[in-house]
Amino acid sequence: MKQTFAVAIGGAAGQGVATPGDIFAKIFSRRGLSLNAYNAYQSIIRGGHTLLTIRTGAEPVTNMGDRIDLLIPLNQDTMDRHLKLLRSGAACIYNADTIKAGEAAEGVQLCPLPVSELADITRNKVAQNTLAMGAGLNMMGIGFAALEEVLGEQFKKKGEAVVAENVGVARAGYDYAAAHFTPFRNPLPKTEKRYAVLSGNIAMAMGGAAAGVKFYCAYPMSPSTGVLHWMAAHARKAGIMVRQVEDEIGVINMAIGAAHGGVRSMCATSGGGFALMSEGLGMSAMIETPVVVINCQRAGPSTGVPTKTEQGDLWQMLGAAFGDYPRVIAAPLDIADCFKLIPEMFNLVDRFQCPGLVLCDLLLSEGRLGVDPKDLDFNPVIDRGELILPLDSNGANGNGASAAIGANGGYKRYKFTESGISPRAVPGVPDHIHTAATDEHMEDGVLISDEFTNPIKRRAMMEKRMRKVAGIDAAVPPPTLWGPRDADVTLIGWGSTKGVIEEACELLNDEGISANQLQIRWLVPLHREVILELLKGARHTIIVENNYSGQFARYLRSETSFVPDGHIRKYDGEPFMPHHIVEAVKEQLAGKTHLSVPMHEIMV
Amino acid sequence: MATGVQRATQLTVADLKGRVDPDWCPGCGDFGVLAAIQKALVELQIPNHNVVAISGIGCSSNLPGFINTYGMHTLHGRALAVATGVKLANHELTVLVTGGDGDGFGIGGNHFVHTMRRNVDLLYIVMNNQIYGLTTGQTSPTSRVGMKTKSMPFGNIEAPVNPISLALAAGATFVARGFSGDQKHLTDLIKQGIEHKGFSFLDVFSPCVTYNHDNTYQWYRPRIKKLEDDSAFDASDWTLAMEKSLLWGDEIPIGKFFERTDVPSLHAAEPVLNEGPLLHLELRVPADVARGFIEELM
Numbered sequence: 001m002k003q004t005f006a007v008a009i010g011g012a013a014g015q016g017v018a019t020p021g022d023i024f025a026k027i028f029s030r031r032g033l034s035l036n037a038y039n040a041y042q043s044i045i046r047g048g049h050t051l052l053t054i055r056t057g058a059e060p061v062t063n064m065g066d067r068i069d070l071l072i073p074l075n076q077d078t079m080d081r082h083l084k085l086l087r088s089g090a091a092c093i094y095n096a097d098t099i100k101a102g103e104a105a106e107g108v109q110l111c112p113l114p115v116s117e118l119a120d121i122t123r124n125k126v127a128q129n130t131l132a133m134g135a136g137l138n139m140m141g142i143g144f145a146a147l148e149e150v151l152g153e154q155f156k157k158k159g160e161a162v163v164a165e166n167v168g169v170a171r172a173g174y175d176y177a178a179a180h181f182t183p184f185r186n187p188l189p190k191t192e193k194r195y196a197v198l199s200g201n202i203a204m205a206m207g208g209a210a211a212g213v214k215f216y217c218a219y220p221m222s223p224s225t226g227v228l229h230w231m232a233a234h235a236r237k238a239g240i241m242v243r244q245v246e247d248e249i250g251v252i253n254m255a256i257g258a259a260h261g262g263v264r265s266m267c268a269t270s271g272g273g274f275a276l277m278s279e280g281l282g283m284s285a286m287i288e289t290p291v292v293v294i295n296c297q298r299a300g301p302s303t304g305v306p307t308k309t310e311q312g313d314l315w316q317m318l319g320a321a322f323g324d325y326p327r328v329i330a331a332p333l334d335i336a337d338c339f340k341l342i343p344e345m346f347n348l349v350d351r352f353q354c355p356g357l358v359l360c361d362l363l364l365s366e367g368r369l370g371v372d373p374k375d376l377d378f379n380p381v382i383d384r385g386e387l388i389l390p391l392d393s394n395g396a397n398g399n400g401a402s403a404a405i406g407a408n409g410g411y412k413r414y415k416f417t418e419s420g421i422s423p424r425a426v427p428g429v430p431d432h433i434h435t436a437a438t439d440e441h442m443e444d445g446v447l448i449s450d451e452f453t454n455p456i457k458r459r460a461m462m463e464k465r466m467r468k469v470a471g472i473d474a475a476v477p478p479p480t481l482w483g484p485r486d487a488d489v490t491l492i493g494w495g496s497t498k499g500v501i502e503e504a505c506e507l508l509n510d511e512g513i514s515a516n517q518l519q520i521r522w523l524v525p526l527h528r529e530v531i532l533e534l535l536k537g538a539r540h541t542i543i544v545e546n547n548y549s550g551q552f553a554r555y556l557r558s559e560t561s562f563v564p565d566g567h568i569r570k571y572d573g574e575p576f577m578p579h580h581i582v583e584a585v586k587e588q589l590a591g592k593t594h595l596s597v598p599m600h601e602i603m604v
Numbered sequence: 605m606a607t608g609v610q611r612a613t614q615l616t617v618a619d620l621k622g623r624v625d626p627d628w629c630p631g632c633g634d635f636g637v638l639a640a641i642q643k644a645l646v647e648l649q650i651p652n653h654n655v656v657a658i659s660g661i662g663c664s665s666n667l668p669g670f671i672n673t674y675g676m677h678t679l680h681g682r683a684l685a686v687a688t689g690v691k692l693a694n695h696e697l698t699v700l701v702t703g704g705d706g707d708g709f710g711i712g713g714n715h716f717v718h719t720m721r722r723n724v725d726l727l728y729i730v731m732n733n734q735i736y737g738l739t740t741g742q743t744s745p746t747s748r749v750g751m752k753t754k755s756m757p758f759g760n761i762e763a764p765v766n767p768i769s770l771a772l773a774a775g776a777t778f779v780a781r782g783f784s785g786d787q788k789h790l791t792d793l794i795k796q797g798i799e800h801k802g803f804s805f806l807d808v809f810s811p812c813v814t815y816n817h818d819n820t821y822q823w824y825r826p827r828i829k830k831l832e833d834d835s836a837f838d839a840s841d842w843t844l845a846m847e848k849s850l851l852w853g854d855e856i857p858i859g860k861f862f863e864r865t866d867v868p869s870l871h872a873a874e875p876v877l878n879e880g881p882l883l884h885l886e887l888r889v890p891a892d893v894a895r896g897f898i899e900e901l902m
Contacts, residue, residue, distance in 0.1 A: 212887035257689020378894035435675030
């Protein structure tokens with residue numbers, strides 16, 4: 001089992017959970033520690049209950065884990081909800097003036113802070129938070145200088161007096177812990193690695209900037225709004241036009257308009273907004289104008305649980321818009337992959353002139369991960385496919401795409417080709433005038449749907465578009481099996497469950513049950529033959545997914561006829577923890593059930 | 605909306621003839637609108653490869669297929685959203701949006717209001733026939749109270765929208781009304797709308813000879829009065845324009861109701877476009893800027 005340390009900070013929204021979270025995250029990542037942060041919260045601006053868990057360690061940390069080592073409850077409610085989760089070796093630091101500890105398990109250290117004695121609480125409303133941070137870091141064996149540095153940055157804008165006051169309060173907590181509390185058994189290690197800490201939303205936004213996205217638009221919707229926030233804040237530096245639009249119907253149509261004008265164009269939303277975009281996706285496919293749409297899934301249906309995670313939109317993505325058309329769908333595997341996937345997706349949709357859908361979820365969108373800066377490559381391969389752009393005012397192409405191919409009055413925008421890909425000229429290019437129509441059309445763009453309807457032409461154009469599917473299949477790498485080929489159990493997941501399944505496999509292996517993992521990133525195209533080959537001879541297969549009906553299991557069955565031995569599903573709004581999967585695998589291997597639905601023990 | 609428009613030599617009406625002839629019913633008002641657009645483009649001599657005609661869905665929305673400019677035939681009600689994207693991607697293009705009253709004021713009503721308040725630099729021409737034509741004659745958002753259609757066989761009981769008042773209230777910076785039966789006047793309004801730097805709204809009475817037997821050419825002719833002929837009228841006076849927009853019945857004003865030139869268009873207001881059209885901006889984020897983005901997270 002890997003050595004990790006998890007700190008959980010809980011309180012009401014508005015009590016300042018985020019700031020200590022950010023500070024811990026900075027201190028851990030600057031020690032060269034990997035970290036994963038998950039915030040369980042509600043759709044409320046003040047009040048309610050939020051619990052931020054930051055798990056860190058010298059080896060890669062990919063999920064929230066199973067254990068809280070340090071609990072910092074900022075109110076009584078948090079104490080009451082979570083103290084009972086602590087196990088031997090863990091500690092709870094709290095404000096002794098306002099919070100009463102409950103009954104703790106054996107070996108759990110209760111660390112009451114006499115807050116009003118240690119700080120002037122009339123001046124500093126969040127003194128308890130700062131004191132607790134100081135105390136916690138002392139117990140983790142981290143020198144005070146690390147906290148002093150981060151507090152300095154945090155409060156720099158508020159002036160030196162505020163910095164000095166906060167450093168003083170933190171110091172008091174740090175020293176109090178040294179005198180009164182027992183340090184954790186294993187001090188937090190230090191490594192030479194360096195990490196950037198970011199959310200999946202920031203990763204996808206930055207991935208877009210790296211991919212050359214020039215147009216981004218959105219309507220605010222949790223949990224996708226973080227993409228809009230990063231884009232808006234960085235637009236002018238990155239040279240991106242960012243617009244907030246009146247609704248998601250406007251979003252998808254505006255994004256397609258910009259793409260049709262010749263730029264890389266992206267938008268993000270959640271399930272409800274995606275539903276409104278559906279008709280627009282069909283337009284993207286029909287006029288063969290590429291666009292990338294991100295769906296950050298949250299728990300549905302309808303408004304659902306806006307601040308909770310789920311993998312419940314797969315069939316919506318598969319079935320979005322009427323009629324048959326080529327599309328690409330991928331689910332990023334972790335937060336670093338949120339970045340990497342976007343340029344890959346743009347290269348595919350530019351080459352194949354179709355919509356590309358990124359199926360993310362709240363867990364990745366709003367979770368945070370320490371990522372090696374080398375994995376945030378702002379110089380990825382950019383392939384814009386067969387694109388004909390107008391010359392700029394200097395008579396050159398602004399972005400290095402192929403030049404206009406001379407006078408060609410016979411240009412056919414939807415020319416029949418073997419690959420199904422027709423060279424795409426955008427408005428402004430001389431001698432390539434055409435109309436892009438959502439009605440079925442001929443090679444030159446003229447509509448066949450009104451008075452010229454012709455079954456032979458309709459069939460030919462349908463087949464031209466659908467020929468692109470073979471090209472997309474070939475362009476996308478197939479999945480691989482991770483772990484021993486002859487394992488006792490094969491866990492199959494898709495997208496954001498990568499990290500937690502990986503850790504469950506490690507834990508199972510530690511317990512003598514060999515486990516391997518098949519994690520699907522590309523959902524469309526699905527590499528049917530490769531998947532069947534990988535699963536052939538698997539001893540016991542279980543599909544793990546964050547939804548009620550087994551959406552991926554049903555999809556896999558529909559595409560391959562493959563039926564797994566069992567299922568592990570969760571649809572309570574919270575992500576899997578490793579032990580949920582481990583225990584479910586064990587009960588299934590013992591023949592007790594084919595469907596496990598783990599109970600989430602943390603009440604948030 | 606003449607920013608960066610290049611003047612070609614000798615663009616003729618013949619150059620603007622589309623690949624197919626219009627399939628509108630004989631006598632349809634939309635023929636007159638198409639002809640006026642072609643004449644306006646010729647008079648302004650805008651190279652046709654720098655013009656994009658964008659429509660939604662409906663009889664009038666088939667127009668982009670009938671004119672030899674770049675065209676997009678998008679989704680019902682969505683033309684303005686698509687057109688905003690096109691304009692922001694390459695603001696050197698002249699963008700014309702064409703469609704009907706159902707497309708623009710019904711299903712597309714939300715985009716109509718927001719595109720106006722954004723002052724997107726384009727000309728929006730609505731061929732307003734007060735009926736749904738392509739779906740064979742249902743009540744539209746501009747059908748008069750009492751009008752009998754297939755969807756309201758006992759007469760419309762809902763008040764129609766007033767497109768001119770709505771446009772004025774939503775902040776359109778150029779608001780005009782034309783009549784398909786007056787080519788010269790309509791052509792002039794189209795030219796003004798194209799040249800206006802900002803959102804230009806042009807509502808055109810374009811009679812449906814098949815399904816609307818109430819609002820015919822004959823009904824309009826005696827009623828329409830040109831604002832240009834009224835010496836007391838001033839198109840820079842918003843309140844006066846609003847007052848005129850409410851006239852309906854024996855006297856229906858056409859012409860330019862309102863224009864203001866002191867509001868920057870959307871693309872002019874966004875500094876990202878200071879260096880030129882989005883389309884021509886460098887694709888890659890400069891290395892030092894990218895480094896800064898990552899350092900923020902460390």
